[in-house]
Amino acid sequence: MAVLTAPRKETRRRTEGRPPARKRATRVPPVVLAFVLVPLLAEAFWVFWPALQGFYLAFTQWDGVSAPQFIGLGNFREMFGDAVFRTAALDTVIWLLLFGGLSAALGLGAALLLQQERRGVGFYRAALFLPVVFSLVATALVWQAMYQPDGLINKTLEAVGLSGLTHAWLADQDTALYAVIVPALWRQIGYVMVLYLAGLKGIDPVLYEAAKVDGATRWQQFRHITLPQLSSVNAVVISVIVIDSLRSFDVVWALTRGGPYHSSELLSTYMYSTAFQSLRLGYGSALAVVIFVLAFGVIASYLVRAFREADA
Amino acid sequence: MNTSAQSRRTFLAGAAAVGATALTSGCVASSSSGGKGSSGGAVTLQSNLSAPQAKSAMQEVVDAFNKRGGAKGSLNTVASETFRTQLPTYLTSATPPDLYTWYPGSVAESYARKNLLLDVSDIWAEPELAGYSDALKKLCTDSAGKKVFVPTTYYWWGVFYRKSNFAKWGVKEPKTWDEFLDLCDKLKSKGVAPIGLGAGGGTPWVASSWFDYLNIRINGAKYHRDLLAGKHRFDDPEVRKVFDRWSEALPFFDPNSTALPFQDATTGLLQGRTGMMLIGTFFADAAPKDQLDDIDFFRFPVIDPKVPLAEEAPTDGYFASARTGRKDETKEMLRYLATAEAQEIYLKGSSGTSLPAHPDAKDSGTPLVVKGRKLIENAADITQFFNRDSSDALAPTADTALTHFLSKPKEIGSILTTWQRDAQKIWSQ
Numbered sequence: 001m002a003v004l005t006a007p008r009k010e011t012r013r014r015t016e017g018r019p020p021a022r023k024r025a026t027r028v029p030p031v032v033l034a035f036v037l038v039p040l041l042a043e044a045f046w047v048f049w050p051a052l053q054g055f056y057l058a059f060t061q062w063d064g065v066s067a068p069q070f071i072g073l074g075n076f077r078e079m080f081g082d083a084v085f086r087t088a089a090l091d092t093v094i095w096l097l098l099f100g101g102l103s104a105a106l107g108l109g110a111a112l113l114l115q116q117e118r119r120g121v122g123f124y125r126a127a128l129f130l131p132v133v134f135s136l137v138a139t140a141l142v143w144q145a146m147y148q149p150d151g152l153i154n155k156t157l158e159a160v161g162l163s164g165l166t167h168a169w170l171a172d173q174d175t176a177l178y179a180v181i182v183p184a185l186w187r188q189i190g191y192v193m194v195l196y197l198a199g200l201k202g203i204d205p206v207l208y209e210a211a212k213v214d215g216a217t218r219w220q221q222f223r224h225i226t227l228p229q230l231s232s233v234n235a236v237v238i239s240v241i242v243i244d245s246l247r248s249f250d251v252v253w254a255l256t257r258g259g260p261y262h263s264s265e266l267l268s269t270y271m272y273s274t275a276f277q278s279l280r281l282g283y284g285s286a287l288a289v290v291i292f293v294l295a296f297g298v299i300a301s302y303l304v305r306a307f308r309e310a311d312a
Numbered sequence: 313m314n315t316s317a318q319s320r321r322t323f324l325a326g327a328a329a330v331g332a333t334a335l336t337s338g339c340v341a342s343s344s345s346g347g348k349g350s351s352g353g354a355v356t357l358q359s360n361l362s363a364p365q366a367k368s369a370m371q372e373v374v375d376a377f378n379k380r381g382g383a384k385g386s387l388n389t390v391a392s393e394t395f396r397t398q399l400p401t402y403l404t405s406a407t408p409p410d411l412y413t414w415y416p417g418s419v420a421e422s423y424a425r426k427n428l429l430l431d432v433s434d435i436w437a438e439p440e441l442a443g444y445s446d447a448l449k450k451l452c453t454d455s456a457g458k459k460v461f462v463p464t465t466y467y468w469w470g471v472f473y474r475k476s477n478f479a480k481w482g483v484k485e486p487k488t489w490d491e492f493l494d495l496c497d498k499l500k501s502k503g504v505a506p507i508g509l510g511a512g513g514g515t516p517w518v519a520s521s522w523f524d525y526l527n528i529r530i531n532g533a534k535y536h537r538d539l540l541a542g543k544h545r546f547d548d549p550e551v552r553k554v555f556d557r558w559s560e561a562l563p564f565f566d567p568n569s570t571a572l573p574f575q576d577a578t579t580g581l582l583q584g585r586t587g588m589m590l591i592g593t594f595f596a597d598a599a600p601k602d603q604l605d606d607i608d609f610f611r612f613p614v615i616d617p618k619v620p621l622a623e624e625a626p627t628d629g630y631f632a633s634a635r636t637g638r639k640d641e642t643k644e645m646l647r648y649l650a651t652a653e654a655q656e657i658y659l660k661g662s663s664g665t666s667l668p669a670h671p672d673a674k675d676s677g678t679p680l681v682v683k684g685r686k687l688i689e690n691a692a693d694i695t696q697f698f699n700r701d702s703s704d705a706l707a708p709t710a711d712t713a714l715t716h717f718l719s720k721p722k723e724i725g726s727i728l729t730t731w732q733r734d735a736q737k738i739w740s741q
Contacts, residue, residue, distance in 0.1 A: 061741065063400075063705070063741045064400040064401070064404070065400050065403070065404055065423070065426050065428065066426060083730075144513065148571070148572070148576075149567075149568040149571050149572065168512075168567070168568060168570070168571035170512070170513075170571065171512050171568075171570045171571035171719075172719075173719065257514065257516075259516065259711075259712070259715060260570060260715050260716070260719060261712050261713075261715055261716035261719075262712065273708060276397040277397060277705075277707075277708045278705050278708050278709070278737075278738060279400060279704065279705040279738075279741075280705075280737065280738070280741065
């Protein structure tokens, strides 16, 4: 968090020597107040109020048409006995670990590989970043064509003599989840790479020169200079990855809709199908509350720890 | 100073008022309170017919309506899946679209019971609808005795195949289940996947057709409807019999049955990779028109000769929102849609494989359509389709159970238990 604290010191230094402006600062001009309150009201109406309604709906049984019926903790009790919820929760954890872990590792790897200015490196950076530009639904459609029984992947496997490995990738419960993670990863790696590239650019080259003079190997340079210097970027990357994992929906929905028979079900797809397909909006809202609590819990606990470490 | 304090107070009071309005207007319970749609302007026709031919045919119908003077209509085509999931939201919103393409029977009834559909009993007395069959009249009447639906077309399900391919393979249409299995055997020996399905890639509901037909052939149409209404259980021995029969045909299904959507499975049928396919005539909307002459179908084979032969013949048409602000204009459009003229325009523009609901409207007259009409007219009973005979909410439980069965037929015991449990949650709502 050194990056964050540095400008603060600078500001303090700049204000030194000015006459105290306390009195003037307390009187907020109406225009400023309007600039704060109007967006706040808009946010309250479009974001906070629906979110609060979602919390309320989690305690009701509602088919989207009749008036909601208050059932207390009934929806949450149902979750304990719901095998699909357990599958969705487990798949979400697998998704978080695989999608999160691999996109961080591969994004960092790509950034390290492409950080040096060489001829043509811009092309590779652009190529890796390109999938980020496409919408996930369009990405999913392209991958769906590749995963088809007579699609590119199976054709390639047959061409190289591995026809035993050909598969209905998205229709088999053993492979569906992993087949769906690939396009999500394909897209995320470029994004993470850009974050890490920015972080790597911020490392003072003098540190590496000094390390070289001291005879440090490449691995030692990476371990003792690159990684610690990237700690602030790591906090951003991990937050982004956790949020992206828990809100992953579009790619799964476009490719498998959580199927076949819930094998690629994430909490987000289960929430959607329960609420909008089975029209059990109360239970769907309860699932949304669980997703919110998980996302908020993971991010908050990680960030609190990260900031505490940075301050220490 | 004074002015500034005054203006701040005024602003805060205003802001509080806006906030209070926002809070009250956004209230959850407001969905159940009545609202009135905007009045004047064109009647919004929300359509789920998004296949290219069907969509342009719908536009032609709306254009013809607009040309004749009087009320005007505007077409808004929405992807089928989005339409289905958004329908409750459309119907409960304060300013809903006026008119909707959808289904009669239990699906319409579930909305009519909640007073969301416009009572169109008066237009059923008009000459345009006077000649409609009693069966259609019954289908479009809700449990309170009000007419809430205007049917325009219906179509049939059958086992479709290419005549040229059957001739090439030297096989004939089967009549009974045993003959059907023999046919499958022959096709398999020729290296063809005998049965195409298309229950993958967003169209898992196609698998329900096999469940529906096996159930109406084994247990009869009445049992089928009662089961879908929650009067029987999915883990009953009668339902188990359906899957025992299905297991006999399972080895003949295309291995890609749950990997391809029905549109791709249709291509497989047209290209001769699969031998036949149980499907509704809507598949022809996505098929090249020049290949339609080579397409034929046979009735789903007889399994138990004692069970009267029912057929699936879903009816399509329109219902209107009870909250429309253009009641008269909407009814005027519904009256037009019920005419022979409007239905003929639609059939001409689309693949033309449906049948018009109006007794005087001419169908496309192709041998396929003549055969289809005969099939329905001779049926002992008519069912709609799984989601139409049950509800939009119950359909996903069937999708999960049936695709599961297709991949793991041996787990049928636990599949049926789970299906019953999931269905119970929907019925108890």
